[in-house]
Structure formats: structure tokens, C-alpha cells
Amino acid sequence: MTSPSPVSFYRQPLTMNPRRALTRLVAVFAMGGLALTSIPVSAQDNSDARIRKLESEVRALQRRVFPGSDGRFFEPEITPGEAATRTTGAASTTAVTDILARLDALEGQIQRLTSQTEVNTNALSLLDTRLAALEVTTVAAGAETGVGAGTPAATQNNMSAMTGGASSTPAASAPAAAATGPSATRLAAVQTIAKPQTDDPADDEYSYGFRLWEAKFYPEAQQQLTMFVEKYPSHWRATYGRNLLGRAYLDDGKPGEAAPWFLRNYQADKSAARSGDSLLFLGETMIAMDDTSRACIALAEFGDTYPALATGRLQSQYEAARKRVTCN
Structure with missing residues (x-):
């Protein structure tokens, strides 16, 4: 059922x-x-x-x-950063490499421009010095012949710029002797001065000029030291070379040609090893040119700027120079 x-x-x-x-x-x-x-x-x-x-x-x-990084649903197998690196890694590397290459090129151009600027600056400085010396010589010669007596020398203008005031025109130096060729005896004597041969060719050039000056071969020393300061303006001996070149002219009876070198060495770097010496010698040069006003200015500037030298290494020279001139 x-x-x-x-x-x-x-x-x-x-x-x-x-x-x-x-x-x-x-x-x-x-x-x-x-x-x-x-x-x-x-x-x-x-x-x-x-x-x-x-x-x-x-x-x-x-x-x-949900391709994002929302952990509520699942643990992402590939993070967004890794995905971006995988897709754009090659492009990013190429862009960075291109930027670095362009920066290297810019740095190279800046270095070349800086080097060229330094060369041009040194050339202009040397040209100014030569022009100043030429103007001083021209004025000195004009004072003897009565031509250009009203034109101030370059040294006077530089002193005015340094001290902020004007002063009278300095007397011209004695006319140079007629240029004559060196005698055989002098040439032989100069050849006895040995030129150093070391690992520093710039120092060798200065040392040779110093030896010529020390032996009282002033024209030869002037030529040698001029070559040194023009060829090695940035050498550590440059301040010594400019100062000694001024002394070579001053000792040779040419204060008008010595003054621009003393002034240039002082103004180039007031903390250099021979800048104080040059300022004191500039005062003595002004005394030799009968420019009392500028001599007093230079001596006062030396005493204020270099008190350690005025009471130390150059004390006797400084006091002797002050006795040679009466300053207000």
C-alpha cells in the first residue's frame, strides 16, 4: 500500500x-x-x-x-611603486643620465669662462701698470723740456684715489742717461750671476732677478723682474717681485718709474708679505720726488696700517724716512 x-x-x-x-x-x-x-x-x-x-x-x-593597496580585500602582489619602476625605470634612468651630462657640460663651460676671465684680468692689470709707468716717464721728460708740465702723472692720480685728496705735482726725476749698449766687461760680469735651477721655475726667475739687483745690475734686474711679475702674477713670490722691481728703479735713480710698482703692490693685497714694505718705499719715493704732501700721506698710512712693522722689522727705516720730511 x-x-x-x-x-x-x-x-x-x-x-x-x-x-x-x-x-x-x-x-x-x-x-x-x-x-x-x-x-x-x-x-x-x-x-x-x-x-x-x-x-x-x-x-x-x-x-x-581593486588594483590599489587597500588591505581590506587582499595583499597586493605588486606595489604601486614597483609597478611604476617596472614601467618607467628605463625612461627615468635615461632622463637622469641626460641631466647629469648637461650639468657636466655647464660646469666645464663655467670653468673655461672663469679661467679666461682671470687671464683677461691679469692682462688688463699688467697693461694698466705699463701705461702708468709710461705716463710717469713722459711727464718726467716733459718737465725737463717744458712740454706737458700741466699733466699730472699716473702715480699722483693713484695716490689721490688712495688717500681721497689731491696734492701738488711731484718734481720730475733726473733724465735718464742715453741708452747705450752694455760693454763687454759688463756682459761678462752679468754672466757670472748664476740662475737657479729648481723644481719651481717661477721662484727661479725671481731669485735670478734678486741676484742681479743685489749685484747692482739694476737695468738687468728691472728687465728680469718685469718678466717675472708679468709671467707669474699669481705666484706667492709676486709681491716680492713687484716690491723689488720698484726698488730696482728707485736704486737706479728712477723714482718716477718706481712709484707705480710700489703703489700697485700695496693696492694688490694689503695683507701680502711685502705690501707694507712697498707703502714705506712709496713714501721714500715721494720724498725723492720732493712731494712732501704725498710722502706724509704714505708714511701716515704706513704707521696706521702696519703698526707691527713700524715698531718692528722696518722701524729704523720708518723713523729715518720721517726725519727726512716735515709733516703737519
Whole structure:
């Protein structure tokens, strides 16, 4: 006998015996419960596999939909920085290399321009010195012949610029002797002066000029020291060379040609080794040119700027110069 289906059961009239109807209802639900408990046991494993598959597909979908670094969904396999490096690494390297190359080129150009500027500055300085010496010589010669007596010498202008005031025109130095060729005896004597040969050619040139000056070969010393200061203007001996060149002219009886070198050495670097010496010699040069006003200015400047020299190494020379002139 087949059990009635729930549908047919509910469709039966309610005139059935209640006890019998309840028994049938319990039987129907019992059969349904057995069917429901037997089905999930076989389908549960399949459902778990499908859920795991869905979860993996969702994670894959998240990687496409959310490519950012939001940790709520998944741990990113490639960070944004790494991705940018992988995609633009070659281009960035090329750009940086190009910038560095251009900076190297600019630095090279700046170095060349700086070198050329220094060369031009030294050339202009030497040209100014030559012009100053030429003007002083021209004025000295004009004072003897009566030509150009009203033109101030370059040394006077430089002193005015240094002290901020004007002064009278200095007397011209004695005319130079007529240029004559050196005698054989003099040439032989000059050749006995040995020129040093060391690892410093600039110092050798200065030392040779010093030896010529020390032996009182003043014209030869003037020529040698002029060559040295023009060829090596930045050498540490340059301050010695300019000062000694002024002394070579002064000792040769040419104060008008000595003054520009003393003034230039003082103005080039007031802290140099021989700048104080040059200022004191400039005062003595002005005394030799009978320019009392400028001599006093130079001596006063020396005493104020170099008190250690005025009371030390150059004290006797400074006091002797002050005794030769009366200053207000």
C-alpha cells in the first residue's frame, strides 16, 4: 500500500477519523524528514568545493576591480611603486643620465669662462701698470723740456684715489742717461750671476732677478723682474717681485718709474708679505720726488696700517724716512 502524498492528504475531506488522520500526518512528515536528512550528506562536499571555487574567483575579481593597496580585500602582489619602476625605470634612468651630462657640460663651460676671465684680468692689470709707468716717464721728460708740465702723472692720480685728496705735482726725476749698449766687461760680469735651477721655475726667475739687483745690475734686474711679475702674477713670490722691481728703479735713480710698482703692490693685497714694505718705499719715493704732501700721506698710512712693522722689522727705516720730511 502506497503512502498518500501530502497534497492528496490535504485534499481528503476532513470527515476522516481524527486519530487516523493524525497518524497519517506523522508518517508523511517522518518520510519527508528522512529524505531531507539523506540528501545534504551527499551534497555537502560538493557545496564546499563550489564555495571555495567562488571565493578564489572573487579574490581574482578583486585583483582586477581593486588594483590599489587597500588591505581590506587582499595583499597586493605588486606595489604601486614597483609597478611604476617596472614601467618607467628605463625612461627615468635615461632622463637622469641626460641631466647629469648637461650639468657636466655647464660646469666645464663655467670653468673655461672663469679661467679666461682671470687671464683677461691679469692682462688688463699688467697693461694698466705699463701705461702708468709710461705716463710717469713722459711727464718726467716733459718737465725737463717744458712740454706737458700741466699733466699730472699716473702715480699722483693713484695716490689721490688712495688717500681721497689731491696734492701738488711731484718734481720730475733726473733724465735718464742715453741708452747705450752694455760693454763687454759688463756682459761678462752679468754672466757670472748664476740662475737657479729648481723644481719651481717661477721662484727661479725671481731669485735670478734678486741676484742681479743685489749685484747692482739694476737695468738687468728691472728687465728680469718685469718678466717675472708679468709671467707669474699669481705666484706667492709676486709681491716680492713687484716690491723689488720698484726698488730696482728707485736704486737706479728712477723714482718716477718706481712709484707705480710700489703703489700697485700695496693696492694688490694689503695683507701680502711685502705690501707694507712697498707703502714705506712709496713714501721714500715721494720724498725723492720732493712731494712732501704725498710722502706724509704714505708714511701716515704706513704707521696706521702696519703698526707691527713700524715698531718692528722696518722701524729704523720708518723713523729715518720721517726725519727726512716735515709733516703737519
